[in-house]
Amino acid sequence: MAEAERSVQQLFDLSGKVAIVTGAAGWLGSAMSRALAEAGATMVVTSRQADQAESFAASLPGSGHIGIGFEQGDTETIPAFVETVLGRLGRIDILVNNAYGSTAPSIDSATAEDFDRAYHVGVTAYFLLAREVVNHLRQRQAPGSIINIGSMYGVVASYPDAYTGLPTNSPPNYHGLKGGLVHLTRHLAVYWAQDNVRVNAISPGPFPKPVTAQTMPEFIERLEGKSPMGRMGRPEELKGLVVLLASEAGSYINGQNILVDGGWTAW
Template sequence: MSTDERSVIDLFSLQGKVAVVTGACGWLGSAMSRALAEAGAQVVVTSRDGGQAAEFAATLPGDGHLGLGFSQGDTDTIPGFVSEVVERMGKIDVLVNNAYGGTAPDIDNATAEDFNQAYHVGVTAYFLLARDVMLHLREQQRPGSIINIASMYGVVASYPSAYEGLSAGSPPNYHALKGGVVHLTRHLAAYWAKYNIRVNAIAPGPFPKPEVRDSVEGFIPRLEEKVPLGRMGRPEELKGAVVLLASDAGSYITGQNLLVDGGWTAW
């Protein structure tokens, strides 16, 4: 059946697909993992804590999910990780590069090491894992979808007034690496399109974790003033975006950075 003969519900289905999500147990990763499972995918969830990954995988709807311990920053382990997933799951159709492990220095005190660490996990490791998944897909001559998690701060600067006088910061290394993720996404999309491998990014806007909401008094109202929708994002509001880009519903979308920011970048 051709794509145009399928219903829109069928286009969004991920039945029969295997999706890998790095950093899957986190604030945003857990919501995206659940979305992929709800759409029918078998999900390989990773965490630096293998036990945590296995426990979380067991909570996902559907069958056949797998939890694995995997530190994306340990780039030497990436080829072995991809081989293990393929051996145990049979294939990989979707990769969500979500893991992040950088520091959060103030702009006056950021060091070279802060930048090196952020880039290693958030750009270098994203590329190396994406490339190994691409090589698997190319060898199997199958289409695939690679989704890199960027940020609205890879597109626009933050407002200094939103952070002034507060313990919350807007780390320069984070801005730099997320900008790198956005452009890396475009570059890979252009080179891998000939293999029918789509590469896109999702750029979340303000999705503060509960500990940030609770610990930095006055911070959230400052951010909400910058959002046309007037509120912070909820993790489940990334579910539609990730399923769109992972599924055949997004079959003609590649090289794009999908901003999910409540309108932050609209003004």
């Protein structure tokens, strides 16, 4: 007999689930964390500063959320971080690998160290944390969802003229790592599908922080001129997709890289 069809409310409901968002207090991580909390998840939010993580956790809707200080570049600390979460909340169902920070060199000045550091924080750490979460899900024999935050710059190149003459770059180490992350997402998805763990990427288009609009209005104007919708993304425009991929509403979506870019990559 066919299983009873669930309602949209049931499919998107994350009540009882525990979700980790790394770099959660940042520009996009904060909106995605609020989205998952609003859908009912108990949140584990990280920042490199424990007090920032704790105060952000306290700001989220609902109760039981925790904030933990976590520097993912120190990859040897990843097993202990996961143990801490399990010790405090007993389970992990969803991981959003979002945190990223590194150098932003130009093509002419980029060094091997720029590349190594970016890849370490933005790919190696994402993989090691995801694998640790999957090991826990296997032990529990529970389904899970891993969401890697990629970028449209893991799929398409920059327009050089958007950057010419301005004090900003589209760094080559960022393009290399995000392209690698998008492909790693597909690879993990097919291996971990047998564990009932789905792995997908969300690739934002241009979502500049307010400080960029204040300090470099010309840069924003140039980017808007390249965008089919003629405007930049707003963090809340990632909320629906992160809940879709995290929840049973997305239970047959696996190995995908979904762009939220106002049509940037559709030209």
